[in-house]
Every structure is written in structure tokens, then in C-alpha cells.
Amino acid sequence: MEAIRNFPDSELVANLRSGQRMDDSVKAIYRSHFDSLSWYVLNNSGSREDAEDVFQEVVVNFIDLVQKDKFRGESTVKTFLFSLNRHIWLNELKRRGRALAREEKFEKGQERIEADTGHVIADREARKQVMKVVEELGETCKKILLLFYYENLSMKDILETLHYENEQVVRNKKYKCLKQLEQMFNEKPYLKQTLKNLLHE
Amino acid sequence: MNNSTPDMSEKLVQYIDGELTGAEKESIEQSLASDKALQDELQSLKATREAVRQFGLQQKVTAIHQQMMEEMTQPVKKLNSSRRIFRYSMAVAASLVLIIGGYMGLKFYTLSSQKVFASNYHSYELSTLRDGDTAQVSQVEKKYREKNYKEVTILFEKDADNSVKEIFLSAMSYVELGNNTKAIEGFKRVLAVNQAAGTNGMNDEAEYYLALTYIRNGDYDFAFELLRKINDDSQHTYHDKVGNKLIRQVKMLKWR
Numbered sequence: 001m002e003a004i005r006n007f008p009d010s011e012l013v014a015n016l017r018s019g020q021r022m023d024d025s026v027k028a029i030y031r032s033h034f035d036s037l038s039w040y041v042l043n044n045s046g047s048r049e050d051a052e053d054v055f056q057e058v059v060v061n062f063i064d065l066v067q068k069d070k071f072r073g074e075s076t077v078k079t080f081l082f083s084l085n086r087h088i089w090l091n092e093l094k095r096r097g098r099a100l101a102r103e104e105k106f107e108k109g110q111e112r113i114e115a116d117t118g119h120v121i122a123d124r125e126a127r128k129q130v131m132k133v134v135e136e137l138g139e140t141c142k143k144i145l146l147l148f149y150y151e152n153l154s155m156k157d158i159l160e161t162l163h164y165e166n167e168q169v170v171r172n173k174k175y176k177c178l179k180q181l182e183q184m185f186n187e188k189p190y191l192k193q194t195l196k197n198l199l200h201e
Numbered sequence: 202m203n204n205s206t207p208d209m210s211e212k213l214v215q216y217i218d219g220e221l222t223g224a225e226k227e228s229i230e231q232s233l234a235s236d237k238a239l240q241d242e243l244q245s246l247k248a249t250r251e252a253v254r255q256f257g258l259q260q261k262v263t264a265i266h267q268q269m270m271e272e273m274t275q276p277v278k279k280l281n282s283s284r285r286i287f288r289y290s291m292a293v294a295a296s297l298v299l300i301i302g303g304y305m306g307l308k309f310y311t312l313s314s315q316k317v318f319a320s321n322y323h324s325y326e327l328s329t330l331r332d333g334d335t336a337q338v339s340q341v342e343k344k345y346r347e348k349n350y351k352e353v354t355i356l357f358e359k360d361a362d363n364s365v366k367e368i369f370l371s372a373m374s375y376v377e378l379g380n381n382t383k384a385i386e387g388f389k390r391v392l393a394v395n396q397a398a399g400t401n402g403m404n405d406e407a408e409y410y411l412a413l414t415y416i417r418n419g420d421y422d423f424a425f426e427l428l429r430k431i432n433d434d435s436q437h438t439y440h441d442k443v444g445n446k447l448i449r450q451v452k453m454l455k456w457r
Contacts, residue, residue, distance in 0.1 A: 026261070026262060027269060030265070035273075060255075060262050063258060063262070130252050131255070134253060149254055150254050150257025151257070160393075161426055175211055175214050178214060178253075179214075181249050181252070181253070182245055185248070192248075195248035195249075195251065195252060196244075198255055199247060199251050
């Protein structure tokens with residue numbers, strides 16, 4: 001039914017922002033950019049696995065920035081993804097404690113693009129820890145919260161999907177789940193800043 | 202830090218969900234302006250909600266990532282020329298893999314929501330009437346029996362007070378007419394009415410046809426959910442119609 005297809009930048013960004021044709025759009029990013037971005041990681045002491053991890057991180061961050069209106073098309077999608085990719089990978093290298101004089105030299109010429117993305121994304125490791133906390137939440141809670149806050153389904157739709165007695169039951173459950181997750185974060189004060197960064201406020 | 206009452210917390214959540222209006226909204230905004238602890242709680246709830254969104258996004262990208270890695274990797278490896286027999290047997294094995302893989306790939310790529318819908322869909326037929334019964338049949342039902350689907354939906358839209366059966370038949374008519382949105386709306390109404398009244402009329406039928414309509418409409422997650430439910434429930438009227446094959450096909454469609 002669906003052929004391999006790519007979108008022009010404007011359409012891609014519009015899709016990601018509205019959440020429509022999300023799957024197709026993410027696939028288009030992979031088809032257009034995975035090879036060149038992973039090449040950068042592979043050529044800067046990274047493994048294939050590193051390249052894949054970093055690319056996933058790039059895609060997640062890019063979609064998030066688009067949805068929060070932080071990508072306004074000042075550069076092409078390609079340039080923007082490339083600087084995200086480099087930023088994330090160099091941070092990772094730094095974290096691993098390798099002194100890579102060559103990369104830093106290479107970096108000097110490109111500080112401008114670096115500055116565009118550097119301040120807007122959360123640290124990769126910290127982000128992983130946040131994800132881990134959500135992962136630890138019970139299955140039902142995760143499902144309700146995801147349907148409501150990620151899929152943007154109405155209470156009525158959730159009621160029909162999960163077969164609860166009535167909307168009020170779902171509403172109470174959702175409230176309890178959110179408070180429970182909030183509590184889990186409160187128990188980890190060191191994640192507070194990361195959470196704040198995620199909000200981009 | 203957190204010394205607000207549970208009531209207040211609940212209001213805060215409704216506030217960030219955008220569910221408060223008018224006086225309620227104003228009142229909480231006033232409290233927020235003067236109460237530092239409440240402001241902190243608001244921030245912390247917003248951050249928690251954000252973490253959920255990010256988690257959802259991460260899950261989605263991970264799923265697509267795995268799929269794309271399979272699509273994009275082409276294994277290329279050269280064989281040592283001295284290992285002839287090995288090489289030939291590998292060639293045979295490889296062509297087998299190609300044939301089987303090709304067959305499965307073909308199945309995968311020719312699979313479409315329309316095909317899955319068509320191969321499972323049969324028009325819903327009402328049981329035949331005995332002579333004496335004709336008088337009690339509603340206009341909607343009569344038109345449905347005549348397969349005059351357009352007329353069914355017109356009659357249905359005119360009358361605000363339809364029975365569950367009439368709602369169901371009109372939804373079926375919308376399926377026949379190719380209007381997924383209206384059909385889905387109708388089936389969901391049947392389920393909602395039953396749920397509210399604790400009744401069961403046409404419930405199994407509505408679930409089954411709703412699932413099929415979801416497939417035709419590309420709403421695979423919803424379809425999957427329902428089909429699994431029918432498959433799990435051996436008492437369900439359509440239990441036998443929903444096999445593992447159909448469920449597998451919907452799963453595959455989800456990945457397309």
C-alpha cells in the first residue's frame with residue numbers, strides 16, 4: 001500500500017508537529033539521514049551500536065524540539081540533525097572519558113551550529129534515567145498515562161479501550177497514576193534538573 | 202514541600218489538563234499566585250506529564266528503529282574460494298532463504314488493510330422472519346433487509362430515538378456504504394449504550410464489526426485490542442471468526 005517515500009522538509013516538520021503520519025515521517029528521517037549520520041559516529045571512534053543509539057536519540061530529540069516549536073527552520077533538517085548527532089556523540093565520548101584532540105580541533109570551526117543545539121537538549125544519561133523511572137511504573141498506569149498524555153485520547157476513548165466501568169473510574173485512576181509517578185520522581189531529587197530540561201521552559 | 206490537600210492536587214491536575222474553565226480556573230490561578238508550595242507542585246506535575254510524553258515518544262522511535270534497521274541492513278560477505286562445497290551448500294541454503302523470505306516478504310507487502318477487511322467481512326444478515334413477525338419490524342430494519350443501506354442511514358439520522366438494534370443496523374449500513382467514521386461512531390454507540398444500561402444487545406456483533414472497520418480505517422491499535430478480547434473470550438459470538446491468523450495480520454499491518 002505504501003511505497004518508500006520521503007517528504008520535503010516543510011511537510012516533514014508539519015507532520016511531526018501535528019503527529020499525523022508520524023510513522024511514515026520517522027521512517028523518512030531514517031531513509032534520508034541514517035547513513036550519513038551514522039557515518040560520522042563510525043568515523044569518530046564509535047561502533048555500529050553507538051551509531052544506532054545516537055541516531056535514535058537524535059530522532060527523539062528532533063521530534064520533541066519540533067513539537068515544542070524549537071525548530072523554526074533556520075537551518076535545513078539535514079544540518080540540524082547533523083549538529084544534534086554530533087553534539088550527542090561528542091558528549092557521549094566526553095562521558096566515556098576519552099580525550100579526542102582531533103575532534104575538538106574539528107569542532108572549533110563549527111561552533112556556531114553547535115551552539116544552536118547544545119543548550120536545548122537534555123543530557124543523554126540523565127534522560128535514560130528518567131525513562132527508567134517511567135518504565136518502573138505499573139503496566140496499567142503506564143498505559144492510561146500514555147493513552148492520555150502521549151496518544152491524546154479522550155477519557156471516553158480510554159474507557160472504551162480499557163473497559164473500565166465509567167469515565168470517573170478512569171479519571172481517578174489516571175490521577176492516582178500521575179501522582180504515583182510524581183512521587184517516584186520526588187524520591188530521586190537528582191533528576192529534578194533533567195526533568196526541568198525536558199520541559200524546555 | 203507538598204502540603205496541599207488531595208482535593209487541591211486533583212484540581213491542579215485538571216488545571217494542567219486544561220479541563221478547568223471560568224470560576225474554577227480563576228480560583229486555582231489565584232491560589233497559585235500566592236502559594237509557593239502549590240507552584241512547586243504544579244511544576245512537578247507538569248514535569249511528570251512531560252516524562253510520560255517523552256517515554257511515549259521514545260517507545261515509538263525505538264519500535265520504528267528496529268523495523269528500519271531490518272529494512273536497511275544488507276549483509277554482504279565474501280566467501281573463501283577454497284571452500285567450494287561449503288560455498289555451494291550455502292548457495293542452496295541462501296536460495297531457499299530467498300524463496301521463503303521472498304514468499305513471506307510478498308505476503309507482507311501485498312497485505313493491506315483493504316484485503317484483510319475484505320477477506321473477513323461478510324454482510325451482517327438478520328435472521329429470516331416468519332409471516333406473523335413482519336408487522337413488528339421497524340422501518341430501519343425493513344430497509345436493511347432490502348439492502349437499501351442509503352435509506353437506512355437517512356431514516357436513522359432523522360430519528361433521535363433509535364433502539365440499539367437500529368443503531369447497529371445503521372452502523373452496518375455505513376460500513377456497506379464505505380463510511381468508516383460514521384460506522385465506527387455507530388458501533389461505539391451500541392457498546393456505550395449497552396455499557397450504560399448493563400445490557401448486551403448486539404454487543405458481540407458491534408465489537409466484531411467495529412474491529413473490522415477499524416482495520417479498514419487503519420486504526421490497527423484499536424482493532425488489535427478488540428480482536429484480542431474476542432479471541433480470549435470463548436463465549437463471544439464471534440470467537441471462532443477471530444483466529445490467530447487475523448490477529449497476526451493486524452499486527453503486521455501495524456508495522457507497515
